Amino acid sequence: MFITENPFSLLSETLPVSFIQAYVILMFVLVVGGTIIDVVHKKSAEYFFQNAERAKKNAKRQLSAGDKSSVLVKTIAEDVLTSGEFCNPNRRMSHLLGMYGFIFFVLSTAVMVFSYPTAGDATPVLWPLLWHLGAAMVVFGGAWFWFFIRVDVSAEGHAWNRLVRADLFILSLLATTATGLLWSFFQSVQSQPWATLFLALFIVSSAVLFGGVLWSKFAHMFFKPAAAYQKRIAKADGSLDMLPEPADRTNPADRDRHSMELLKNEPMNMGLGIKREQPHHY
Numbered sequence: 001m002f003i004t005e006n007p008f009s010l011l012s013e014t015l016p017v018s019f020i021q022a023y024v025i026l027m028f029v030l031v032v033g034g035t036i037i038d039v040v041h042k043k044s045a046e047y048f049f050q051n052a053e054r055a056k057k058n059a060k061r062q063l064s065a066g067d068k069s070s071v072l073v074k075t076i077a078e079d080v081l082t083s084g085e086f087c088n089p090n091r092r093m094s095h096l097l098g099m100y101g102f103i104f105f106v107l108s109t110a111v112m113v114f115s116y117p118t119a120g121d122a123t124p125v126l127w128p129l130l131w132h133l134g135a136a137m138v139v140f141g142g143a144w145f146w147f148f149i150r151v152d153v154s155a156e157g158h159a160w161n162r163l164v165r166a167d168l169f170i171l172s173l174l175a176t177t178a179t180g181l182l183w184s185f186f187q188s189v190q191s192q193p194w195a196t197l198f199l200a201l202f203i204v205s206s207a208v209l210f211g212g213v214l215w216s217k218f219a220h221m222f223f224k225p226a227a228a229y230q231k232r233i234a235k236a237d238g239s240l241d242m243l244p245e246p247a248d249r250t251n252p253a254d255r256d257r258h259s260m261e262l263l264k265n266e267p268m269n270m271g272l273g274i275k276r277e278q279p280h281h282y
């Protein structure tokens with residue numbers, strides 16, 4: 001069964017191992033280079049540290065090292081490992097599938113290409129299984145996102161096939177994993193023309209995915225954890241990103257504010273508000 005076979009060691013019968021390994025190294029270099037250029041070009045790191053400094057000046061509480069480590073642990077456990085920033089459970093589930101699928105796919109690619117590159121190597125079955133499972137998770141989670149969950153489609157009423165530059169990441173990610181799976185299948189059943197076609201598409205789409213970091217949302221996987229940590233710090237130290245404290249109508253000072261007059265006699269819990277109904281009036 002193709003899902004238990006190392007597709008790269010099969011490929012080494014037609015392409016030199018050094019070529020396959022050089023390609024993977026090139027992709028890695030493109031991601032690192034693209035991320036560094038992105039940070040320098042958009043000045044995002046500079047802004048991030050300026051913002052963190054400003055937050056520190058506006059802090060209402062001094063956080064101890066213990067407070068900061070607990071914020072860090074919460075960020076890792078909730079925002080990074082379990083995609084806790086997504087309120088919509090479908091978005092969260094599709095993101096978890098895409099994120100863990102991609103990690104499985106990248107990790108197993110590196111292990112198979114560098115530790116078990118040739119047909120003679122006995123690849124432990126875990127790695128090809130993880131590679132195929134990871135790719136399938138990305139295809140499933142990514143297609144779910146693309147066709148149904150994406151804001152353009154689910155809230156703005158645009159057709160699923162309308163393309164904008166922001167789609168570069170999700171589409172190249174979907175194309176890489178889908179063509180990778182198809183290439184592996186056709187290579188395994190020795191259907192040479194199809195295997196060659198999907199291998200070529202796999203190479204092109206992965207080059208777009210890893211080479212397009214500067215123009216796509218790829219690098220969010222490195223930036224978002226830092227942003228999520230800073231967001232939690234701003235809440236914990238009371239600087240609140242320069243926003244006002246959330247209004248609390250149980251507090252008489254808040255309740256008697258001019259802007260709250262209309263709500264004075266309203267019940268505390270006023271229901272779902274804009275979350276009552278999914279947008280579909282277009």
Ligand code: HEM
Pocket residue numbers: 079080085086095098099100102103145166167169170217220221222224225228
């Ligand atoms: C292997 C890693 C990851 C993959 C493959 C991945 C994939 C994706 C995809 C496909 C989207 C939708 C992008 C779009 O609108 O086109 C997305 C959005 C998002 N991701 Fe990730 N992600 C990864 C890691 C992370 C991490 C580590 C975090 C946070 C700590 C994160 C937080 C988010 C958030 C908050 C959004 C919504 C943001 C927005 O719409 O701008 N992601 N991710």
